[in-house]
Amino acid sequence: MPRRHIHMTGAEGAALRAALRELRTRLHLPAEFPAPVLAEAERAAREPRLPELDATGIPLFTIDPPASRDLDQAMHLAKRPAGGGYRVHYAIADVAAFVTPGGALDAEAHRRVTSLYFPDVKVPLHPAPLSEGAASLLPDQTRPALLWRLDLDREGRVETADVRRALVRSRAKLDYEGVQKAIDAGTAEEPLALLKDIGRLRETLERERGGISLNVPEQEVVEHEGSYSLVYRAPLPADGWNAQISLMTGMAAADLMLAAGTGILRTLPTAPDGAVGRLRRTATALRIDWPHHVPYAELVRSLDPHVPAHAAFLQECTALLRGAGYTVFSGGHLPSPALHAAVAAPYAHCTAPLRRLVDRYTGELCVAAVAGAAPPEWAVAALDALPQRMAEGTRLANSAERESVDLVEAAVLKDRVGETFEATVIDVLDHEPLVGTVHLEEPAVVGRVESPSRPLPLGDRIRVRLTRADPGLAKILFAPA
Numbered sequence: 001m002p003r004r005h006i007h008m009t010g011a012e013g014a015a016l017r018a019a020l021r022e023l024r025t026r027l028h029l030p031a032e033f034p035a036p037v038l039a040e041a042e043r044a045a046r047e048p049r050l051p052e053l054d055a056t057g058i059p060l061f062t063i064d065p066p067a068s069r070d071l072d073q074a075m076h077l078a079k080r081p082a083g084g085g086y087r088v089h090y091a092i093a094d095v096a097a098f099v100t101p102g103g104a105l106d107a108e109a110h111r112r113v114t115s116l117y118f119p120d121v122k123v124p125l126h127p128a129p130l131s132e133g134a135a136s137l138l139p140d141q142t143r144p145a146l147l148w149r150l151d152l153d154r155e156g157r158v159e160t161a162d163v164r165r166a167l168v169r170s171r172a173k174l175d176y177e178g179v180q181k182a183i184d185a186g187t188a189e190e191p192l193a194l195l196k197d198i199g200r201l202r203e204t205l206e207r208e209r210g211g212i213s214l215n216v217p218e219q220e221v222v223e224h225e226g227s228y229s230l231v232y233r234a235p236l237p238a239d240g241w242n243a244q245i246s247l248m249t250g251m252a253a254a255d256l257m258l259a260a261g262t263g264i265l266r267t268l269p270t271a272p273d274g275a276v277g278r279l280r281r282t283a284t285a286l287r288i289d290w291p292h293h294v295p296y297a298e299l300v301r302s303l304d305p306h307v308p309a310h311a312a313f314l315q316e317c318t319a320l321l322r323g324a325g326y327t328v329f330s331g332g333h334l335p336s337p338a339l340h341a342a343v344a345a346p347y348a349h350c351t352a353p354l355r356r357l358v359d360r361y362t363g364e365l366c367v368a369a370v371a372g373a374a375p376p377e378w379a380v381a382a383l384d385a386l387p388q389r390m391a392e393g394t395r396l397a398n399s400a401e402r403e404s405v406d407l408v409e410a411a412v413l414k415d416r417v418g419e420t421f422e423a424t425v426i427d428v429l430d431h432e433p434l435v436g437t438v439h440l441e442e443p444a445v446v447g448r449v450e451s452p453s454r455p456l457p458l459g460d461r462i463r464v465r466l467t468r469a470d471p472g473l474a475k476i477l478f479a480p481a
Helices: 015-026 035-046 104-112 128-134 176-185 190-209 237-260 273-285 296-302 308-321 357-371 377-383 386-413
Strands: 006-008 060-063 073-079 086-093 142-152 158-174 218-224 227-233 263-267 325-329 420-429 432-440 446-450 461-470 475-480
Touching: 006 386, 015 386, 035 104, 035 128, 060 190, 073 190, 073 237, 086 158, 086 190, 086 237, 104 357, 142 237, 142 357, 158 237, 158 357, 176 190, 176 237, 190 237, 218 386, 227 386, 237 263, 237 357, 263 357, 273 296, 273 308, 273 420, 273 432, 296 308, 325 386, 357 377, 357 386, 386 461, 386 475, 420 446, 432 461
Parallel strands: 006 218, 060 158, 446 475
Antiparallel strands: 060 073, 073 086, 086 142, 142 158, 218 227, 263 325, 420 432, 420 461, 432 446, 461 475
């Protein structure tokens, strides 16, 4: 998923939408699915491989944005009667029930790697008959799934983890705002009300182990009479509690694969000093006080995503996640590296198989590990190539995101060419001291700056003049005022 979730409203013929369409063409993104892929998807939707275990009696529910139809996860939360603690049932869409290894669908998924999200449209990993239909955990539909059962102690620590194939049936499609209102009002039934209890316990454990979750706001591009503005949607506490369930499952998946000796982890090294230094300059640009003795994680937890400057800083914090990759291991040889620095524990992607290729493989390995069986040959055979495929897909997603953000910022500023702004120089090119990057104080955008003669003062606050902002060029450009 992109680090910036940007949505837009406005007329279909708007200049920004046209520029976004041109961007997708320039990036050579796949458009429609080939006819053989669609045909196989439609056949698979009619005839999936169904498991024997029937778990449709568990009253699962999903939590997603209201318009979403590609529903990867459904959950049910309960208190454990014996000894206290909690039981989490977490169903993950079973994409392998529909995709035949080596078939047209499988080949297309390996070509696309991940769903791509633009402000105006989505470029999906799987065709809609699966991703928004037969494989999606839509309400009141019986679906094949990988059903996790996680038993937690009173403090929210995982005591046992189990995952197996099962038929499931979601009872309700909930959205974040509705969930938050019900929990705050005390009207949520226990399976939903426990989301707060378990989520907060998991957040406490995250702090204790030194992990950090970024509550990155979504942005909406609003068009009004030919001009654009950016509006932040701050995440709700329920967003974070829901994310903790997914994070916990990813950690449990990593532990299962490590114990079995074969798997693929999502890993992230500690951020280099240069990236942290740039982030400190961004904090200065946004007038966020970051004393040198305050750790990064502590600062992030102190921020309020409802405050625009804090929201912008949280967006920039995701730059520290860009070194993430995938590490494969087999034959009982433990991987190195094995940790995800932001999670502060071993971690695996396994909860979004409708939108991310690697999750299908992680699920297979975990089911085999719990059963004490050898994983399927097709899953093991693909492991060594997966990190490279995922890296290529991630690079494309990052390019799409980065250039989409450039387009959006150009659209926001297109009527302000010639104006001056307060900004901080957050980066200067090593071999070109006249070229760098500034972060504006208001609006909170980042852009290239080129000085005609004097070297740019790294870390200093300066006034800059906007010299170019054209959505068709996908760039904004400043010069010292």
